[in-house]
Amino acid sequence: MQTRRALLKSTAGITLAAGAAAALPSAVLAKAPIIGHQAAGFYRLKLGDYEVTALSDGTVAMPMAKIYEGIEEKDAEAYLAGYFQKNPTETSVNAFLVNTGDRLVLIDAGTGNVMGPSLGRIVANIEAAGYKTDEIDDVILTHIHADHSGGLTTANGERVFGNAVLHVNEREAQFWLQADEKAKADAGLGPQIVQAGKNIGPYREAGKFETFADNDAPIPGFASILRPGHTPGHSAIVVESRGEKIVFWGDIVHGDVLQYDRPDVTVEFDVDQKRAAATRAIAFAEAADRKYLVAGAHHAFPGIGHVRRDDTNYDWVPLLYSANY
Numbered sequence: 001m002q003t004r005r006a007l008l009k010s011t012a013g014i015t016l017a018a019g020a021a022a023a024l025p026s027a028v029l030a031k032a033p034i035i036g037h038q039a040a041g042f043y044r045l046k047l048g049d050y051e052v053t054a055l056s057d058g059t060v061a062m063p064m065a066k067i068y069e070g071i072e073e074k075d076a077e078a079y080l081a082g083y084f085q086k087n088p089t090e091t092s093v094n095a096f097l098v099n100t101g102d103r104l105v106l107i108d109a110g111t112g113n114v115m116g117p118s119l120g121r122i123v124a125n126i127e128a129a130g131y132k133t134d135e136i137d138d139v140i141l142t143h144i145h146a147d148h149s150g151g152l153t154t155a156n157g158e159r160v161f162g163n164a165v166l167h168v169n170e171r172e173a174q175f176w177l178q179a180d181e182k183a184k185a186d187a188g189l190g191p192q193i194v195q196a197g198k199n200i201g202p203y204r205e206a207g208k209f210e211t212f213a214d215n216d217a218p219i220p221g222f223a224s225i226l227r228p229g230h231t232p233g234h235s236a237i238v239v240e241s242r243g244e245k246i247v248f249w250g251d252i253v254h255g256d257v258l259q260y261d262r263p264d265v266t267v268e269f270d271v272d273q274k275r276a277a278a279t280r281a282i283a284f285a286e287a288a289d290r291k292y293l294v295a296g297a298h299h300a301f302p303g304i305g306h307v308r309r310d311d312t313n314y315d316w317v318p319l320l321y322s323a324n325y
């Protein structure tokens, strides 16, 4: 509570300061330059004894209203506009580091140089977060799409994570790396198959590539759940420490609004649309029931939050920012 005297004093102070500013020559009030870029994109949280660091690969304007399947483009556009999201829609690409104290594990690897200059920032953000790429022991992919595997390998075919073993679901590896001639000739899949070979190949050749069976642990302490549809071996990665749990979802959703109300809406990149929708319904129900933390590759960065039920199916509830984790 301010006393009348203090109030008078502070009011006088403000008047004085305003007067002084008015008396200064205008050149002293220098205009600050427009900076034009964001701070480094990483965000940390504690999970029991572990430290999880969300890493931004960047954001890209995607024509999501067009990409969604099972809804008219104009309806999707109106829906997104209701959440102040434009068309094209700013879309995050996220990856995640888990430091168990014994192992440094990267989950998904961003786009590298394959999806344009607004993306490809994983290495810069790993370094900004205080780590070196050589310190990463394991990389686990939720699936092989280029926005998750492009960052594994440089344009010259060198492994970005020189000491890491790469882990991918067996079914996923088979689909992309041992594709038949029909799949290779497919206009949509063909180029993705070629890209998958480029991204994964150097790890295979170096003997740094391992596959895990459906629902098996890629490495001790990191479980997987087969969540097929988006791709055949698409897998969520589950990490727990001291009773706290986070599930790295990969591409269960694309964006943080429309598919929560309409889990039946798919995206054109889903290899199996029907299965992707059914899987999403299962993943939503489980996350809402069990109330664990979820980390998404395409939720707005840092992409970590919870799922809850509401009158229109589900809601994504982003984690509150914490400066004191």
Ligand SMILES: [Zn+2]
Residues within 6 Å of the ligand: 145, 147, 148, 251, 297, 298
């Ligand atoms: Zn993706």
